[in-house]
Amino acid sequence: MLKTVFTDQVALGSVQAALAVAVTLAVMLLARARAIHLERDIVVAVVRGIAQILAVGSVLLLLLRGPRWTGVFLLVGMTIAAATTSARRARGVPGAFRVSLTSIGLGAGSVIALMTWAGVIDTAITALVPIGSMIVANAMNTNSLALNRFRSEVESHVGLIETALALGAGAKETVSPYVRAACEASLIPAIDSLRSLGIVWIPGLMTGMLLSGSEPIYAAIYQFVMIALIFSASGLTALTSTLLIRTYAFSPAEQLTLRPGPAAGG
Amino acid sequence: MSTLEPADPPLLEAAHLSRVAGGVRLVDDVTVRVRRREVLAVVGPSGSGKSSFLRLLNRLDEPTSGTVYLEGRDYRLIPPRELRRRVGMVTQTAFLFPGTIGDNLRVGPRHRGQELSEETIAFLLEKVGLGGRAGSDVRHLSGGEAQRVSVARALANDPAVLLLDEPTSALDEAATRDVETLIRRIVGDQKLACLLVTHDQAQAGRLAGRVMVLAAGKLARIGATDEVPHAEDRLH
Ligand SMILES: Nc1ncnc2c1ncn2[C@@H]1O[C@H](COP(=O)(O)OP(=O)(O)OP(=O)(O)O)[C@@H](O)[C@H]1O
Ligand SMILES: [Mg+2]
Numbered sequence: 001m002l003k004t005v006f007t008d009q010v011a012l013g014s015v016q017a018a019l020a021v022a023v024t025l026a027v028m029l030l031a032r033a034r035a036i037h038l039e040r041d042i043v044v045a046v047v048r049g050i051a052q053i054l055a056v057g058s059v060l061l062l063l064l065r066g067p068r069w070t071g072v073f074l075l076v077g078m079t080i081a082a083a084t085t086s087a088r089r090a091r092g093v094p095g096a097f098r099v100s101l102t103s104i105g106l107g108a109g110s111v112i113a114l115m116t117w118a119g120v121i122d123t124a125i126t127a128l129v130p131i132g133s134m135i136v137a138n139a140m141n142t143n144s145l146a147l148n149r150f151r152s153e154v155e156s157h158v159g160l161i162e163t164a165l166a167l168g169a170g171a172k173e174t175v176s177p178y179v180r181a182a183c184e185a186s187l188i189p190a191i192d193s194l195r196s197l198g199i200v201w202i203p204g205l206m207t208g209m210l211l212s213g214s215e216p217i218y219a220a221i222y223q224f225v226m227i228a229l230i231f232s233a234s235g236l237t238a239l240t241s242t243l244l245i246r247t248y249a250f251s252p253a254e255q256l257t258l259r260p261g262p263a264a265g266g
Numbered sequence: 267m268s269t270l271e272p273a274d275p276p277l278l279e280a281a282h283l284s285r286v287a288g289g290v291r292l293v294d295d296v297t298v299r300v301r302r303r304e305v306l307a308v309v310g311p312s313g314s315g316k317s318s319f320l321r322l323l324n325r326l327d328e329p330t331s332g333t334v335y336l337e338g339r340d341y342r343l344i345p346p347r348e349l350r351r352r353v354g355m356v357t358q359t360a361f362l363f364p365g366t367i368g369d370n371l372r373v374g375p376r377h378r379g380q381e382l383s384e385e386t387i388a389f390l391l392e393k394v395g396l397g398g399r400a401g402s403d404v405r406h407l408s409g410g411e412a413q414r415v416s417v418a419r420a421l422a423n424d425p426a427v428l429l430l431d432e433p434t435s436a437l438d439e440a441a442t443r444d445v446e447t448l449i450r451r452i453v454g455d456q457k458l459a460c461l462l463v464t465h466d467q468a469q470a471g472r473l474a475g476r477v478m479v480l481a482a483g484k485l486a487r488i489g490a491t492d493e494v495p496h497a498e499d500r501l502h
Contacts, residue, residue, distance in 0.1 A: 168351040
């Protein structure tokens with residue numbers, strides 16, 4: 001419908017974006033009606049999202065003509081940005097940024113590197129950067145969920161954890177059930193998207209490939225490959241971050257330092 | 267400090283112990299010694315730092331300055347797990363691990379790779395008046411029973427010092443008497459030193475030989491229980 005009115009792609013895109021923002025704001029108002037206040041979060045997120053994706057679009061435009069290794073730099077930058085975002089989600093968790101950077105870097109980085117080396121991911125910037133960023137973004141979500149869940153599990157079990165410490169338990173043992181819970185919970189989205197692939201959703205990459213005229217069966221297979229890679233990267237990330245975060249919840253003298261407090265806002 | 271200072275060497279000594287957190291002096295330069303078989307009551311108004319003080323003694327929190335000596339040894343030289351085994355703690359509300367009473371008693375020793383014998387479990391439960399209940403699920407326990415499990419669990423570690431943070435404040439009168447009897451019996455036959463936080467002056471009188479009064483984190487008074495008469499008028 002819009003396409004008949006707008007022939008210029010940028011103009012069309014702007015109107016489409018405006019409609020998408022309208023839907024987002026409607027959700028915000030709906031939440032507000034139920035006294036769930038997301039206004040600040042949503043407005044900031046929307047503005048940032050638009051600015052960032054436009055910036056990246058412009059950078060991609062330039063990079064398309066540059067040497068291939070610039071893609072790696074872009075991905076490293078994205079990983080750092082992802083770790084910052086994730087760590088902010090986990091405010092109050094000591095060492096959150098270091099843990100996030102290590103886990104996302106390790107989880108997403110190793111999968112991207114291995115699969116690029118094996119030829120599953122093309123080294124062309126137009127393939128490596130968008131695909132790599134998808135993997136990094138999903139690793140980031142998993143990491144945020146893991147840290148967030150770990151924090152809330154620990155905060156709601158301070159009594160039991162300190163009781164175990166007071167009985168002479170090692171710090172790490174006292175939180176192992178919460179490490180497990182956090183790891184499992186953080187992987188639910190990745191597992192579900194693998195499970196519901198094609199039934200509940202036809203992901204963006206496949207849509208893009210179909211739009212650009214790829215063979216549908218190949219587009220489908222490649223989409224599965226992507227989701228599987230995302231799952232692997234997320235899994236590695238969750239395992240790493242929950243392993244690392246245990247150490248940060250305690251002081252060297254095995255005192256629980258991660259506890260509910262004013263700094264622990266979401 | 268006072269003529270009542272025990273003669274034999276102290277088992278536990280807090281030396282100029284202080285902790286500042288969030289800009290507040292929770293515990294402020296507290297020096298006190300406790301000897302074997304002694305019960306020292308810790309009293310003071312709500313928020314005076316009694317729990318904060320106790321948490322420093324088994325190093326659940328880190329002192330900002332000062333230290334604690336256990337049998338003359340600076341406790342920062344003792345590995346935390348070993349320290350906490352020897353300085354047991356019972357909290358105001360008992361946090362029991364899911365499972366049976368027996369499972370709870372086994373937790374401490376198991377962390378050191380030791381398995382409590384059935385006889386030891388039976389002995390400990392007998393002592394806290396829960397004989398034959400090792401197999402009971404902790405979910406079905408009353409507050410008083412849970413608190414007694416918590417005491418038995420601390421004893422299963424064979425501690426030298428027992429820290430009790432208002433162990434009866436959540437209990438009714440009958441359960442309180444049971445736990446008090448238990449405390450008196452334990453201290454007598456285990457050669458333990460015991461610090462008992464209580465807001466109940468009468469309880470301090472029933473159980474403790476000496477009493478220390480905290481006010482805003484500072485040691486306001488210390489002396490024989492009958493010599494610190496109702497210093498706690500400010501208490502509710
Ligand atoms: N980490 C912290 N940061 C700042 N203030 C704290 C912290 N922990 C405790 N406090 C405050 O320190 C004071 C002493 O607390 P504490 O629990 O030791 O008192 P208490 O004597 O045990 O009181 P009650 O009789 O109510 O149990 C309280 O005002 C408490 O709010
Ligand atoms: Mg207290």
